[in-house]
Amino acid sequence: MPDLTITRVFDAPRNLVFKAWTDTAPGNDWSAPRRFTVAAFEADLRPGGAWRLCMRTADGEELRVGGVYREIIPPERIVSTHAWLNPDGTPGHETLMTVELAARGDRTEMTFRQTGFESVEERDGHRDGWSECFDRLEEHLAGVDSAGPRSTYR
Numbered sequence: 001m002p003d004l005t006i007t008r009v010f011d012a013p014r015n016l017v018f019k020a021w022t023d024t025a026p027g028n029d030w031s032a033p034r035r036f037t038v039a040a041f042e043a044d045l046r047p048g049g050a051w052r053l054c055m056r057t058a059d060g061e062e063l064r065v066g067g068v069y070r071e072i073i074p075p076e077r078i079v080s081t082h083a084w085l086n087p088d089g090t091p092g093h094e095t096l097m098t099v100e101l102a103a104r105g106d107r108t109e110m111t112f113r114q115t116g117f118e119s120v121e122e123r124d125g126h127r128d129g130w131s132e133c134f135d136r137l138e139e140h141l142a143g144v145d146s147a148g149p150r151s152t153y154r
Contacts, residue, residue, distance in 0.1 A: 002123040004114040008134050012141040014101045017108045018075035020137060021099060030136040033129045036063070047071060051080060066091065076101050082114065093118055095126075110134075 010017055020030065024041045032038050036055035039062065043051040052066040067081035078099040083091035095116040102109045112130065117123040 001115070002117050002120045004112075004117070004123050004127050004130070006112045006127065006130055006134065008110050008112075008138070009104060010108045010110060010138055010141050011106075012108055013106055014103045014108045015075045016141060017101055017110060017137075018078075020140060021078055028140075030140040031133055032136075033132040034136065043069075045069065045072060052085075064089075067094070067097070070096075 020028070022043060022045055024043050027038075028041060029036075029038045031041065031053060032055040035057055038053065039056040040052070040054040042053075043049070045051075047069055049069050050066060051069065052064065055063045055065075064085040065082065066085055067083060069078070069080045071077060071079035078097075080097050081094050082097045083094040085091055093116075095114050098111075098113045098115075100111045100113075102111075112134070114123075114126060114130075117126070
């Protein structure tokens with residue numbers, strides 16, 4: 001099965017990047033591609049805890065995704081499942097996401113891995129979506145995102 005790995009370096013300390021991954025406050029829109037806003041994000045941040053995200057387009061289309069945390073080591077690692085949710089709330093095909101954060105001075109190197117895709121096309125679609133999200137995360141950490149100033153995460 002094809003896997004996805006994306007490595008990015010953010011101009012922000014590791015604890016700030018970790019907080020962005022786990023913050024459920026309204027306006028944390030970086031975790032959706034640009035044509036979406038985050039309508040809702042819920043997370044029970046513990047191994048075995050569930051997370052759910054609802055993304056919404058300007059015309060009201062909604063996509064829902066969720067999973068279960070398998071491992072959380074603040075501020076360096078998050079492992080969880082990832083599945084698009086059907087209209088009845090049941091999960092579709094499940095993949096595994098791993099986010100590793102390494103301090104590089106005042107910067108953070110993030111290695112994102114998602115494994116278990118059913119096809120190359122599915123992987124490539126996720127690569128494009130996650131790349132947009134990580135561009136938004138970079139903006140968010142710099143304090144130019146609509147979610148407000150960077151100090152929100154300190």
